[in-house]
Amino acid sequence: MTDFKKALSDNADAVENELSELLEAGDGPERQLVDAMRYSVLGGGKRIRPFLVMEAANLFGVSSRSALRTAAAIEMVHCYSLVHDDLPAMDDDDLRRGRETCHIKYDEATAILAGDALLTKAFEVLASPETHQDANVRTELVLALAKAAGDHGMVGGQMLDLVAEDHDLDVPEITRLQRMKTGELIAVSCESGGILGKASVSARHALHAYAHDIGLAFQIADDLLDIEGDEEQVGKKTGKDEAAGKATFVSLLGVEQARDQAELLSRQAMEHLEIFGKKSDLLKELADFIVRRSS
């Protein structure tokens, strides 16, 4: 295993532990709710957003306790969005990371509520004094995450995605959709590291530019995996976009040009990190990993 792969895997373990501690299983009749929340966030995933939080925070010497809680909160938001996205009224998916989706494992009502509760819990975690002693930092984290996840960010992007089923999108429209749907949460992961570290304006700009580029590269790589990936390895159904006649970067640009674009973005992302020197090596490797991953 390369050093990078080991760092990614160690980080995933730490985040898994933190999530498990934050979502303590209860024992009342409402236990099913926490069970469904735990089912939806535990047990895997590469934890790329938490990795971004941890490594961005690391640039500024933030305590791992603060960074880990923030990382877990953002991962809760990511996982809630998957739970709701998988619902029959949305993408209607039965399989996620090779396991039954939440509404299949439990039922639709429980999946709706588990998603709602995860989103709410994320803000509870960020606002708690344990996350950072400075209330200004905590409130800035809450504000940044709410903006990234809300109607002008992730949820707005999901709405665009639904509306897009009746329209043919062009590249600028797809770019905007993906920036909202997945890019904003990736960006706020990096941004949160800067908030926790009270980073300078120029450092925040560099992180933002990096996040913008890897966000888009990540999505193009996802589109490529949907075309070329192995279903078992990817852990979810592939070929879905094509079957749905959905416009993607790949359908618009072609496989070759899409791949070139992703690699260009990845290299560009690394350049934005130059000001941080060696401390940003793992973030640079992530930019590379994102466009080469097979799942």
Add this chain to the structure above:
Amino acid sequence: MTDFKKALSDNADAVENELSELLEAGDGPERQLVDAMRYSVLGGGKRIRPFLVMEAANLFGVSSRSALRTAAAIEMVHCYSLVHDDLPAMDDDDLRRGRETCHIKYDEATAILAGDALLTKAFEVLASPETHQDANVRTELVLALAKAAGDHGMVGGQMLDLVAEDHDLDVPEITRLQRMKTGELIAVSCESGGILGKASVSARHALHAYAHDIGLAFQIADDLLDIEGDEEQVGKKTGKDEAAGKATFVSLLGVEQARDQAELLSRQAMEHLEIFGKKSDLLKELADFIVRRSS
């Protein structure tokens, strides 16, 4: 119109305006999302939770701007919970306040996303510097609302309600369910006024005790309306609990004893406010109104 009714109605107008300003209609293809959010929060309701925020804040001389934004945020959470509660997988309701529910007016996917976005927006509003200049206050508001609305509060109560369909509940269990499902959000409405006003511990305790009593009284009154209310006046289907064979305060205590209990709680609630003197008159009248309302 009595002075109380006028105060309640003026407050509802002010909250309606604030909500409308906070949820500005967009013009992109994702406009449908904001339309559905606005549809779900605008156009009526008694706005009891916002009234509690405003009047509790008023006890401590809080600026109306701070109180109004906080009131609007809590109302967004209340409305999101109704949108998700009305979904086919949950209560499957077509009618709410005499209008089509969100998933009937739009579609299920839009209703899920509109609810998600409203919940997220509530935290964005609370964390924004415009809500209060002191970040400690803002983060305390976020934390209190997240706890009240999450798995140990409102959403946990909704889960209990779903699970309860298969069990016979007794009075302590119904009390716990309702405290979580509706009581916590009513409590945090009062609590938020105290947070904004940096109230003393004893003032917060008094408000909490008041909120606890009116929360329960409110729910008993709701159960009575479901049995005795006029469908047109109540604005939603009545007789639902009985038809569903659902245990309520009324089914367990009988109409007479339930009514007595509600009135006892209402009087008790007023007594908790004695320490605030005349400034709390409208909150006292609200405790009375809650058990006498016809919708």
